[in-house]
Amino acid sequence: MASNKNKLAFLSMPAPASYVAGLGRGASGFTTRSDIGPAREGPSAEVIAEAQARRGEEPDVDPDQFQDPDNEYGLFAGTTYEADDEEADKIYEQVDRKMDSRRRARREAREEEELAKHRAERPKLQQQFADLKRGLAVVTDSEWENIPEVGNLTRRKRRRDERSFVVPDSIVVGDRAKGEYENSLDRRQQDHGGFETPADSGTLTNFVEIGQARDKILSLKLDQVSGTASTSGSASSIDPKGYLTSLDSQVIKTEAEIGDIKRARMLFDSLIKSNPKHAPGWIAAAALEEHAGRMVAARKLIKQGCEQCPKSDDVWLEAARLHQSDDAKVILANAVQHVGQSVKIWLAAADLEHDTKGKKRVLRRALEHIPNSVRLWKETVNLETSPADARILLSRAVEVIPLSVELWLALARLETPENAKGVLNKARKAVPTSHEIWIAAGRLIEQEAYAADLSEDKRGEELERVDKTLAAAVRALRAHGVLLTREQWLKEAERCEAEGAPSTCEAIVSATVAMDVEEEDRYTTWLGDAEAAEARGRVGTARAVLAYSLRVFPDRSGLWRRAADLEKAHGTRESLDKLLARAVECCPQAEVLWLMWAKEKWLGGDVPAAREVLEHAFDKNSESEQIWLAAVKLEAENGELEVARKLLVRARTVADTERIWMKSAVFERQQGQTELALKTVSTALLKYPKFAKLYIIQGQIYQAAQDYSTARAAYAAGLKAVPKNVTLWVMASRLEEADGKSIRARALVEKARLVNPKSDVLWAEAIGIEERSGAAAQGKALLARALQECPTSGILWSMAIWAEARPQRKARSVDALKKCADDPLVICTVARLFWAERKIEKARQWFDRAVSANPDIGDAWGWWLKFERQHGAAGGDKEVITRCIGAEPHHGLTWGPIAKDDKNRGKSINEILELVTAALQ
Template sequence: MATKKDNKLAFLSMPAPASYVAGLGRGASGFTTRSDIGPAREGPSAEAIAEAQAKRGEEPDVDSEQFQDPDNEYGLFAGTTYEQDDEEADKIYESVDRNMDSRRRARREVRENVELAQHRAERPKIQQQFADLKRGLSVVTDQEWENIPEVGNLTRKKRRKDERSFVVPDSIIVGDRANTEYESSFDTRESADSGTMTNFVEIGQARDKILSLKLDQISGTSTNSGLATSVDPKGYLTSLDSVVIKSEAEIGDIKRARMLFDSLVKSNPKHAPGWIAAACLEEHAGRMVTARKLIKAGCEQCPKSEDVWLEAARLHNREDAKIILANAVQHVGQSVKVWLAAADLEQDAKAKKRVLRKALENIPNSVRLWKETVNLETSASDARVLLSRAVEVIPLSVELWLALARLETPERAKAVLNKARKSVPTSHEIWIAAGRHLEQEATADPDKPVEARNMELDVVDRTIEAGVRALRRHQVLLTREQWLKEAERCETEGSPRTCEAIIKATVAMEVEEEDRLDTWVADAESAEARGMVGTSRAILAYALKIFPDKRNLWRKAADLEKAHGTRESLDAVLMQAVHYCPQAEVLWLMAAKEKWLAGDVPSAREVLEKAFIANPESEQIWLAAVKLEAENGELGVARELLIRARTVADTERIWMKSAVFERQQGRYDVALETVSTAMTRFPKFPKLYMIQGQIHQLQNNYSAARASYATGMKTCPKDVTLWVLAAKLEELDGKSIKARAILEKGRLVNPANEILWAESIGVEERSGGAAQAKSTLSRGLQECPTSGILWSMAIWAEPRPTRKSRSVDALKKSKDNSIVTCTVARLFWAERKVEKARQWFSRSVATEQDRVQGDHWAWWLKFERQHGTTEHVADVVKHCIAAEPHRGPMWQSVAKDDRNVGKNTKEMLELVAEALH
């Protein structure tokens, strides 16, 4: 076993550490010789130094500035340049960090609040520890305060008085006087003579160090004091936020205002607002004791002012405020505000009732006090008793009468309303309440027969009419606008028949006879715009009784029911419309279409048969009947109807539809024969030449088709579609040069036509002449500067970086054309700006509602399928069906395809969306 001596010898034989100097720890300055260090050798390597530092737990020295300059960096990314992509990546990472931090913020704040509450519960402040004792001081009486003994010597030891005195030298007095003085100047000569200079940097560092030590002591983190403090740093900083720090200017303003208010209350002590303002000023300055003294003096000087008493109650706590308001009612017992404030101070419902009933004893004619008292009652019977007494005391209060009627049974409510009507004959609210009560009685029983219910509802009309006459007798003349507002209020509160009765009785007031129709239509439209459908319906119903032969009025009523009503109500309106306006073809067609959409084809046929009787030569009715039979599979009946229509109506459109019908059935020879016959009767109708050319084109007879188009262009040179079809035929036949010549000739005949210019540009693009297409586009924009089609083509012709600026010019020049708007939406779509693209698609279909293009709906549907949800897709389809589009190049080409005959709007939208690319 090794001894202590052996260990000591082993230690002494060990080699000395590197750079060891004997006696250096005791203050000796060692020296070395050549024999000590031996021959020259290299010092320890960087790896050895790092290893030694790691063993001792030291961190290697790192130059903090080496990463500030990219040229001095070393490592994996040393020598690289900090480019814009790196900056963008750093910004993305920072945004991700911020988003992640915002997600965790709520949980972190909740956790911090819980920790703070736990900390304050474990280590409460001194103020909280003595809170119960402070509350106990509130019950100490004045006598007990006076009996508290003065602080004296309670040790029972007699202190010896030190009566010795000493003479203080003058040097001490002069030195103490100098200590209290401050020198504000700096003597440069003294510092220069002494050879010293003041170092302001060191002074600032010393000041910062002292301040940090004080803050550490306050927060409990100082290691020098060794004392544990109960100061919560977070709570301390939070309390500092609530301290109002007033600037010198604000303090000066407060002093001047205090002087003014002091002069005011002294010169005019009976002026209550002066006392209130002075107290508010002291409250703002934080001197609550002074504010309470001032308002107390104000109460003594102005005991008849309710505002002074209310302000005094506000400035005191709840218990003192009760005492103050108790004194207030001795002086201003007729003040409703004081009594209500006293009731609000009570926390118990019974105490509030007691205060309010005491108030009613002093002020029995206050409606507000009665209402507050009734609102505190929990049972309907007690409230009914109070209201019965209230209407006896205040018989002219309409609110109390109506409240009592609402609480009574239906039988007794009538008697209450009759008494109210006799007590207040000038109130229109009572008459309206009576009408609503009758309506509720009539509709309360769902099993009641319809005839009985209608008879009871007619009583509502008579009641409102009688009310209007009675009000006129008592010189109560409400304006027409006021009655309309009352009708809308009744509709909002669920009384549609009372609303209708008010409209019937008052809508014709103050309206000139020649302005009635326009005024009523404007009233109905404005009511519909505000969402008051019942009011709008009632106005239109009254107008239709006065003007039953106005088909536009019936159309508006039908549109209102179609938008907001049921299928039954719409059918009823349309049946009445065709009864009063049998010559209105639109109404017949709407009635038949609604029957057809409801799936009732026989009823639709009956409507059209009646329409034939009323309008035997109507082209629209004949074609509607043909469409009904053709789309329901009755092709033979449809063909017979067309033959009869050609003999009865004999219009160019019926002949055209006959040829199209035969073409759709594949009977090209019959269709050509029909077209040839029609051309002899209507040689100036361009669509006949189009159909003839298209049939020849389907038969691959290009020469005959070319001849048909040539004849049409010669006969109808102003029809643009003929020129376009002829050019497309030549292009299909591989003769682009001839197509270009046809379009140039067409532009000469039809100058400034955007369709011909667009087709010319398309021919140049398809033939491979990009430069020629761009030149043609520039010429077209010069001739048609507001064309949406050409501006759209100009946007797509630009390189991708310049398309956005080009689109701005297009929107300005084309005046927000829907085609340009759709193009802008597609640009946002390409940039994956989903919300902006959705907004611009919505604008494109909202522009020019009467000429909305189906292509825009198809583009929007295609966009939502890629970036939207199923709800977005369904919403687009729903609104497209409601809009019923029928325009657009792709939409028309798909719709006029014989294979798509009979397809509805939804199916057409799907086909067009698939065809777009």
């Protein structure tokens, strides 16, 4: 036992320091990484200190690093602490406290400043969310309960369980048959020989019975509520028939709206308590309760408001609105006791009456309290059905309120014309500063003149009284210091025109249009006034302004032409004829007025009258080229070819201009007299060798006869004489194309571009030559060069748009609009693009824009007509034709050649438009 104990004791003893297990048996032992540490060297002390400084941490200080290595307990550990040492320590401590008390205030202030700066730069989390925490104080329990659960905010798709299980066939079949309906009879025979239907087995749902049961339950509930209300001794407030409708009309307020109502109620409650005499606060508080559906509270609040603010008519009116009709009458009766001078209170009380008699009674009682209210008198008069009673009331009204212009005018309208004059005279004396009374007097005179059966002269004399009355009105008003501006008078004139008094409108314009206008600015100012009035649709005012301007400037042909255009657009043929007759008397040398007059006679079907007008025009303008050519056109269009030829011969003798010679040659060519036309051209070229159109006519005649060499010589002579004429170069180039010599045509256009740089027509012709010869790529390259030289050419941009592939055309059109936004060719091209995209309304708008930009381009009218016939409504094409006839276009890439073709001579604009529309592709 003792040996075992010694053995156990030995085993529990610690091993010697140099002991290695198994060394006696030859084992050398081994070492692991945990015994020697990591293979990589760790950071040095300097690196650790630098990292701590960057993080703002203080370095760890070893308390033993300042110990004396030879003294284990400190530097003075072996000395004795005596009484003098204690006294010295106390003295040092007192000195430290004294010095610390001196610096404490500055140190504490500096520390507080540093701390505040640190907290501003790095606030604590609780400070950052302090305002949100304060906001949590007003969160209700229901809002806490409605806070949603935290969802997946990581934006990662959660892994779904991809496992699947095989569903038994019994479940699939049972679920399929659960909602199935039988739609056929069961073939199983019964004992009585009939068929068993699924309805007998109960598999079908009877929706009719369900609906009847629902209606029965609802009616029982309504009966219960109705019976409960009737047994309580009061009438039922539930209408069984309108119950469902009323349920649909109820608006369920959300929790946010309820919260807003509560906050607003608190604010209004504070407002009316702090300032109970503030009437709008009571009104707003009552309106809030009404909005919340608490009518009893709203009426209670407004009642308190009436007690607190009895002098505010708005509070009484709000109280009347919130109550029923009978209660509102009582409220307004009380209101009259406090605010008897309020017109609104009396009018509201009258509105509560259901019969006219009651309204009259209330309003007359109101007039006893407020006899000087114009509105009360007007309302009272409006209730009278008899003119005699209304006249009596108005007579009393103007006695009580003699300064009311409205009442005087109303009384004058009810009186007979004779009595109305007396009324207006009294009104003018009572209110000498009112221009409305003077205007009413003028309208009265005009009304009498048109009502009486008078001759034209007598009526004219009566209407002159209107001019005199308005002229006297301006003088009288100026004498009393009333100075209305020109604009105000013109607005009054337009109002008279709108109300059917044109003579009064003209009288006002005649009396006032010259006010405050400098003498040198009269022409432009009056012309601007007329154009502005016409733009507003006041044609009578514009006509009156132009008539006065023509009396001042009778020799201005431009003014006469503007007046003629106005009459042509808005007047009658007779009024236009009279105006043009006066115009040629005042401006006999104005050729355009003679031509307009002759054309209107011709369009009216009176050809002899048109000839007579042109004869008078010859007497005044014997050498006028335009009049001679108009006479020739008149005779030629009406089939008098010999007369037209004689007129041309005489015109060449009298006027002898290059245009007359050119028209003579064209006339002979149209009649088929080719030799005579060439002779006329040759004679004309001797007189006018620089007139390019003569060379063009000569070349066209030879080209039509297939004599290309002579035509080429004619064009060459023309190009030598007039090298700057672009049309001549184009005609020469097309001659070469017609002869099959595209190379010479291309060379001619190239030479033409050198002579006439920056000509878009020549560039377009060169591109056309390449396209017609099959060199589309070369044409596209030329188009790019052309756009560089002529960046604002509409014809080139139009060609560039169509040269692109369909997807790129829209982008190309945007570039074109940036360069030349107002060019009609580009606008028409954009309209065609919208047309191709089936954007009908946009296409119509852009076609309208194109013809408005330049109505003289006939191709735009043709495209628009083609569009309307394909996509427009019924009558849309007729409107386009009418507008085209009024515009009278003369130019266009397709319109020009068709209109000038000899085969189309004498055709109307409508017929030319049809040909152009058919030719456009």
